[in-house]
Amino acid sequence: MAAEPVWSVDPRTGKPREQVAVEATADEVDLAVRAAHAVRGSLADRTARAAFLRTAADLLDEAREHVIEAADAESALGPVRLTGELARTTAQLRAFADVVDEGAFLDIRIDLPDPAATPPRSDMRRWKIPLGVVAVYTASNFPLAFSVPGGDTASALAAGCPVVVKAHPDHPATSELCASLLRRAAVKAGLPEDVVVLVHGFDAGVELIRHPLVAAAGFTGSVRGGRALFDAANARPVPIPFHGELGSLNPVVLTPAAVAQRAEEIGAGLAGSMTLGAGQFCTKPGFVLAPEGEDGDRFLAALTAGVSETEPAVMLDHRMRDAFVAGVAERAALDGVHSPVTPGAGGAHTVSAGVLAVAADRIASGDHHLLLEECFGPVTVVARYGSRAEISEVLSRLPGNLTATLHIADGDAADADEDAAPLLAELTPLAGRVLVNGWPTGVAVAPAQHHGGPYPAATSTSTSVGATAIERWLRPFTYQSTPQHLLPPELRDGNPLGLPRR
Incomplete structure (x- = not known):
């Protein structure tokens, strides 16, 4: 049997460029x-x-x-x-x-x-x-x-x-x-x-x-x-x-104090991180726990605005593009899920970034486990929680991750954020690296770096x-x-x- 050719393919068109080798x-x-x-x-x-x-x-x-x-x-x-x-x-x-x-x-x-040691x-x-x-x-x-x-x-x-x-x-x-x-x-x-x-x-x-x-x-x-x-x-x-x-979902938890202090800043930062490289980073923040209420609404509005400004992007290949389009459609069709910005096909060869939102109690009750699986591409899921207990219940259902991110109040208000320490403790078993008031995309090559985590990360x-x-x-x-x-x-x-x- 003849060896199969290996082709270089242009992801912008889906067309073969040249034969490079054989399998x-x-x-x-x-x-x-x-x-x-x-x-x-x-x-x-x-x-x-x-x-x-x-x-x-x-x-x-x-x-x-x-x-x-x-x-x-x-x-x-x-x-x-x-x-x-x-x-x-x-x-x-x-x-x-x-x-x-x-x-x-x-x-x-x-x-x-040491002959005098016991045993020698x-x-x-x-x-x-x-x-x-x-x-x-x-x-x-x-x-x-x-x-x-x-x-x-x-x-x-x-x-x-x-x-x-x-x-x-x-x-x-x-x-x-x-x-x-x-x-x-x-x-x-x-x-x-x-x-x-x-x-x-x-x-x-x-x-x-x-x-x-x-x-x-x-x-x-x-x-x-x-x-x-x-x-x-x-x-x-x-x-x-x-x-x-x-694979990694890379969860993000926003405390009420953090969102009250800087909702717009956090929303814009998340939009930049989850759409970077068309959402194709292994550390893309793909799931966010954000509070209900006015401050949570301000965060979601800022996130929506940032994602809406993102141009359609080419993914690494058409197979990944098709998987992304099918994956976000399946998630968006779940009961109670809505799309502040609809993700999906952006054209024949591109995808559009988007946001899916759902009440956290849907996940806390064991519903919608699909939302806790990584969807490779420019989408993130925002789960709105109404109580501290809902955060813990959702976190208990998460698989292992490369990263987890915690946003807390900063500056003079940091000491007053009573959720910071217990949430940090809850996130630690879930990931190989926890970030506070930052974003996980971008993995520094440094002696103290850890890029791994509990399975399936x-x-x-x-x-x-x-x-x-x-x-x-x-x-x-x-x-x-x-x-x-x-x-x-x-x-x-x-x-x-x-x-x-x-």
């Missing part, structure tokens, strides 16, 4: 994984892999014009957004190079022998070692920062793991370009190019998670797709870690953004009573490499 067969996936596995030892040199990450960032910067052009042609995200995303991508690569140089991620712990203690030296080949499944909504050169790839390479990347079908040309730049960077840094290998195709993604030489996987995408891969990873004869970021407790994302691809290992000449330099007496150690 990998099972034999080709096997060859790709074995090629990556064969060169894993080359990444043991931390100096070389730090140089590789920095060289990759440099080559991406040098090819900026071509990379942004390719990504825009396949995503319709626009040069301004993609310029920022490329800067984030190269910053991630350089940040992980710094992590490799610094060495604290190795988590070195040395216990010297031998010489033990513990650090973290790379797992092996990592399968990376790329995201549709970030063709750079969560794709071939993105955070999963950067953190895995920083850990010393070669990667086999399954390209997303929405941006195959961008994936090919970025993979070629990473492979060139490897060679320039003195490493084999097969520390990064790219494959295409749905079936290839299934074969990849099942391959016995794949040691771990990272995924960003839908609950349905991620859960299928997660289950496959656990059904293997030897299960492997699967770090998936799946993620399938593990790890983060996919920030320095600690490297921990996903490592495992602890201890040498006991091992002669100095057999130890790696990182663990020898005298600390010859000057690494952080306990």
